[in-house]
Amino acid sequence: MRPVSTAPARETLGRPVDSTGRPGSSSSPLGSRFAGVPWILPAVVLVIGLIYFPIGFLGYTSTLDWNGFILSTPEPIGDANYEEMLGDPVFWGALQHTVVFYVITFSVQTLVGFTFAALMHSRILLSNVYKAIVFIPVVLAPATMAPVFRQTFDQFGPFNGLLNAIGLGDLTRPWLADPTTAMPVVMFITVWQWTGLTFILYYAAMSQLNPEILEAARVDGASSFRVLRSIVWPLCRGTTAVLAVLGLIGALKTFDIPYLVTRGGPNHATEFLGTLVYFTMAQEKHFGYAATLAMALLVLAVTGGVLLRMSTRRSEDG
Amino acid sequence: MFETHGRASRIGLQLLATLMILPFLAPLVFGLQGSFGGLGLGNYAKVWDTGVVPTVFINSAIIAVCTIAIVYVITMTAAYGFSKLRIFGREVWFWALLVALTVPEAVILTPLFVMASNFDLYDELVAVILPLAALQVPFTILIARNFFDGIPNQIIEAARVDGANVAQVFWMVVLPLTRPIAAAIIVFTLIGSWNSYLLPMLMLTDRSKQVVTLLPSYFTSQYTNDQTGVLAAAVMTAVPVIIVYLAFQKSFERGISAGALK
Numbered sequence: 372m373r374p375v376s377t378a379p380a381r382e383t384l385g386r387p388v389d390s391t392g393r394p395g396s397s398s399s400p401l402g403s404r405f406a407g408v409p410w411i412l413p414a415v416v417l418v419i420g421l422i423y424f425p426i427g428f429l430g431y432t433s434t435l436d437w438n439g440f441i442l443s444t445p446e447p448i449g450d451a452n453y454e455e456m457l458g459d460p461v462f463w464g465a466l467q468h469t470v471v472f473y474v475i476t477f478s479v480q481t482l483v484g485f486t487f488a489a490l491m492h493s494r495i496l497l498s499n500v501y502k503a504i505v506f507i508p509v510v511l512a513p514a515t516m517a518p519v520f521r522q523t524f525d526q527f528g529p530f531n532g533l534l535n536a537i538g539l540g541d542l543t544r545p546w547l548a549d550p551t552t553a554m555p556v557v558m559f560i561t562v563w564q565w566t567g568l569t570f571i572l573y574y575a576a577m578s579q580l581n582p583e584i585l586e587a588a589r590v591d592g593a594s595s596f597r598v599l600r601s602i603v604w605p606l607c608r609g610t611t612a613v614l615a616v617l618g619l620i621g622a623l624k625t626f627d628i629p630y631l632v633t634r635g636g637p638n639h640a641t642e643f644l645g646t647l648v649y650f651t652m653a654q655e656k657h658f659g660y661a662a663t664l665a666m667a668l669l670v671l672a673v674t675g676g677v678l679l680r681m682s683t684r685r686s687e688d689g
Numbered sequence: 690m691f692e693t694h695g696r697a698s699r700i701g702l703q704l705l706a707t708l709m710i711l712p713f714l715a716p717l718v719f720g721l722q723g724s725f726g727g728l729g730l731g732n733y734a735k736v737w738d739t740g741v742v743p744t745v746f747i748n749s750a751i752i753a754v755c756t757i758a759i760v761y762v763i764t765m766t767a768a769y770g771f772s773k774l775r776i777f778g779r780e781v782w783f784w785a786l787l788v789a790l791t792v793p794e795a796v797i798l799t800p801l802f803v804m805a806s807n808f809d810l811y812d813e814l815v816a817v818i819l820p821l822a823a824l825q826v827p828f829t830i831l832i833a834r835n836f837f838d839g840i841p842n843q844i845i846e847a848a849r850v851d852g853a854n855v856a857q858v859f860w861m862v863v864l865p866l867t868r869p870i871a872a873a874i875i876v877f878t879l880i881g882s883w884n885s886y887l888l889p890m891l892m893l894t895d896r897s898k899q900v901v902t903l904l905p906s907y908f909t910s911q912y913t914n915d916q917t918g919v920l921a922a923a924v925m926t927a928v929p930v931i932i933v934y935l936a937f938q939k940s941f942e943r944g945i946s947a948g949a950l951k
Binding site: 403404405406407408409410411413414415417418419420421422423424425426428429432483486487489490491492493494495496498501503504505506507508509510511512513514515516517518519520522523528529563566567568571572574575595599620623624626627630631644645646648649652653658661662665668669672673675 | 691699702703705706707709710712713714715716717719720722723759762763764766767769770771773774775776777779782785786788789790791792793794795796797798799800801803804819820822823824826827830855859880883884885886887891901902903905909916919920922923926927930931933934935938941942945946
């Protein structure tokens with residue numbers, strides 16, 4: 372899983388580039404067979420100790436009926452938790468939400484981020500201010516912004532006020548309490564938060580395009596739209612691939628926004644696997660089942676990451 | 690990217706750009722407005738009067754600095770090892786780290802919580818710092834290794850011929866070349882650790898140990914919901930972050946791009 376990018380992006384940022392132009396060569400010049408081991412050891416110890424060990428613990432816990440208190444005796448129940456999960460509509464709902472959420476947020480972010488990057492490469496007044504406004508959400512904590520969004524989409528909040536003001540009063544509703552609109556709001560917040568990152572990466576990729584290619588297309592009479600669609604977009608394919616992978620991992624990791632803004636509700640309408648694991652553990656004290664859900668999420672995250680990585684690599688090569 | 694011939698099209702583009710940023714700007718404005726509702730500046734006084742404002746900022750700063758330091762050292766050494774040194778089964782180790790990249794925080798929360806209780810680290814900042822670092826390291830090693838791979842082996846070989854050992858090559862030859870990626874590591878880790886919510890919420894219950902992201906929750910509980918207080922707390926925690934970002938805007942953007950582009 373390596374971030375990838377377009378060829379022109381390679382001579383970037385004054386960084387030395389391997390003369391073969393192919394990073395990651397398999398020959399290591401230095402030391403004996405184990406020379407590098409001490410160098411990677413701290414990373415390996417940290418990740419095994421704090422990620423792999425917990426996963427192993429989860430795998431064990433998922434076979435138990437346990438309320439999580441150290442003193443209470445867990446009861447081994449084999450794969451009963453897994454059976455429960457497969458028959459749990461909330462689990463399948465959360466899975467479905469994740470897929471819809473990923474497809475929509477990724478598409479919107481890509482469209483908006485790409486267009487905005489192209490705009491910022493055109494002659495726009497105050498472009499530094501515009502760029503900052505789009506990027507600021509990236510650095511703000513979801514926990515900080517959640518109260519703002521709860522307020523914004525409240526029955527008496529500014530969003531309904533805005534709708535009333537522009538004569539769309541019929542549309543006003545308690546956006547977060549309505550199961551049909553709660554999910555779109557969660558997606559809006561996600562797009563609001565992460566488009567800045569999409570924008571910055573496309574913006575950087577576009578800075579590295581060869582101006583002569585664009586000039587040649589213009590001389591041939593291509594319109595701005597045509598240049599963007601047929602030249603710039605394909606050349607930014609590598610960036611899109613990176614963002615697709617990051618977005619998928621992000622979608623599976625979704626937690627903060629639905630937890631803080633909607634609590635996974637109303638009636639599980641914005642339930643994601645992350646929130647489901649958390650509520651099952653922290654509120655229902657059903658540790659064994661929470662661990663089972665966590666294992667499912669883990670398997671999905673790993674397979675999703677690997678599959679998407681393989682498919683994007685193929686499209687890169689082709 | 691867009692060619693502008695004449696005034697009309699230029700104004701058109703400017704309008705389009707303005708329309709596009711409005712949805713990004715609006716929540717910031719709504720939040721700021723709401724924070725002055727009711728008592729006006731009194732809302733901010735109320736937040737200050739909780740008495741924890743300096744504490745949560747200091748704690749968040751400690752967590753961010755320690756996490757960045759740990760992530761930076763571990764990432765740089767590991768990226769050097771993976772990229773430039775011989776390691777038995779190197780790609781296996783690397784993949785093991787990459788798999789960890791996809792592990793969501795919420796998933797390993799239960800075991801981390803049990804571990805922290807067992808080691809008596811509950812309510813200690815280190816119970817947040819170490820997991821944050823562990824969750825960050827797979828990503829930073831990935832981007833750093835890409836960067837290290839771009840450093841020509843010839844430079845390293847030349848230093849070896851001159852008699853430098855592996856550690857000296859790292860310290861004197863490789864590290865000075867890694868500025869851009871170091872910026873990326875610091876920026877990503879800073880955002881991740883300063884904004885972390887779930888781990889602190891679970892691990893830090895003592896008031897003297899809490900962090901900025903928990904500040905708004907002082908005004909919401911099961912029984913009360915002081916909306917203006919919440920918003921004032923949110924603004925107070927957001928403003929320093931925005932200032933830091935604006936002050937280092939170029940480094941932020943360059944760092945993030947250096948991380949994702951090869």
